Amino acid sequence: MVNFYLLIVVALPLSQAIQLFLTNDDGWDDINIRTFFTYMARYDHELMLCSPKISHEISRLMPPRQAPEERPVLKREWNPNSDPRRVQKHREQWHAGFDASDIRLNNVPFDPLRAVRECTANLSSVLYKDCRPNGVNCGSPRLVLGGPKVGNSLGYEQGRDRVLNAFRRSPDSIVPASIAFAGYNDRFAPHRELSSKIYGELASWITQHVIMSGYPNGPYLPRDSHLHVNFPAVTRERCNRFSDFKFILTTNGDRIRNLRSRSICGSIYLPLDTEVIHRKDGCYVSMSLLSLHDRSRGPTMSDHITLKGKLRSFINCLPRTS
Numbered sequence: 437m438v439n440f441y442l443l444i445v446v447a448l449p450l451s452q453a454i455q456l457f458l459t460n461d462d463g464w465d466d467i468n469i470r471t472f473f474t475y476m477a478r479y480d481h482e483l484m485l486c487s488p489k490i491s492h493e494i495s496r497l498m499p500p501r502q503a504p505e506e507r508p509v510l511k512r513e514w515n516p517n518s519d520p521r522r523v524q525k526h527r528e529q530w531h532a533g534f535d536a537s538d539i540r541l542n543n544v545p546f547d548p549l550r551a552v553r554e555c556t557a558n559l560s561s562v563l564y565k566d567c568r569p570n571g572v573n574c575g576s577p578r579l580v581l582g583g584p585k586v587g588n589s590l591g592y593e594q595g596r597d598r599v600l601n602a603f604r605r606s607p608d609s610i611v612p613a614s615i616a617f618a619g620y621n622d623r624f625a626p627h628r629e630l631s632s633k634i635y636g637e638l639a640s641w642i643t644q645h646v647i648m649s650g651y652p653n654g655p656y657l658p659r660d661s662h663l664h665v666n667f668p669a670v671t672r673e674r675c676n677r678f679s680d681f682k683f684i685l686t687t688n689g690d691r692i693r694n695l696r697s698r699s700i701c702g703s704i705y706l707p708l709d710t711e712v713i714h715r716k717d718g719c720y721v722s723m724s725l726l727s728l729h730d731r732s733r734g735p736t737m738s739d740h741i742t743l744k745g746k747l748r749s750f751i752n753c754l755p756r757t758s
């Protein structure tokens with residue numbers, strides 16, 4: 437599975453690149469989001485990372501970033517840093533913090549909601565390729581990504597998830613579709629380099645498949661939906677290789693309308709994310725489809741079947757407990 441994954445990384449056609457926006461609520465230099473960013477930078481996507489600047493102790497543990505010329509990027513990668521006019525324009529447009537050696541990495545002194553709104557408003561014309569410098573009619577992100585959050589975001593706790601709330605409270609012109617990832621290993625867990633690497637691999641795998649399933653014009657996800665993904669604990673003993681994981685469609689407990697009694701994996705109900713994540717008979721990634729802007733509609737079972745079709749190459753059924 438790992439080799440197959442690497443093959444996908446390399447074999448992706450040049451043209452399957454879209455505008456992506458990454459954010460979190462753990463700080464712009466948290467190892468989870470930086471590792472995920474590095475994985476996504478291997479593709480040709482136009483990336484903007486913008487997160488609150490929260491200095492956690494963990495930021496000191498982050499390995500030093502490699503200089504741009506040493507980064508394992510594909511040669512064809514488009515990078516706004518190589519265009520001096522864009523770098524200059526970035527300085528004019530953005531008075532909050534950023535990494536001068538990679539202007540795709542930005543921070544805000546405030547919460548994820550303002551990160552989404554203010555960074556996309558000020559920096560789309562600089563960081564997304566379609567926009568000429570000084571262009572006015574500039575694109576917004578096609579897909580907005582959160583995390584991987586440090587610590588899970590399961591069941592009704594999701595109501596307090598500030599990244600999910602930021603996506604929901606942003607207009608659909610800025611957040612047309614979104615995915616948020618969350619990993620069990622919190623900031624006090626040992627081996628964070630290991631868990632960040634695994635979470636980054638899993639998150640980029642899912643993201644790439646969502647993009648490929650909708651490229652070029654979308655929709656990347658069923659209408660007005662958000663995909664909420666949780667990863668289980670990663671330890672030295674278990675769940676520490678990409679091939680250990682299985683991907684399960686779940687629910688956070690919200691009722692899923694199923695007027696035509698359609699079934700997934702032989703059931704008209706989906707398993708609960710809280711139960712799937714903690715199963716000990718395997719390493720299960722829970723993937724719940726939630727409503728994005730219109731909470732009254734909510735995703736239906738048909739939406740889940742659409743998602744399963746898009747990701748059919750790797751969605752699994754949860755084995756029954758004996």
Ligand SMILES: *[C@@H]1O[C@H](CO)[C@@H](O)[C@H](O)[C@H]1NC(C)=O
Pocket residue numbers: 529530531532554558
């Ligand atoms: C974003 O642009 C607005 C309008 O030009 C400006 O007032 C604001 O300071 C900018 N935000 C940042 C963080 O630079």
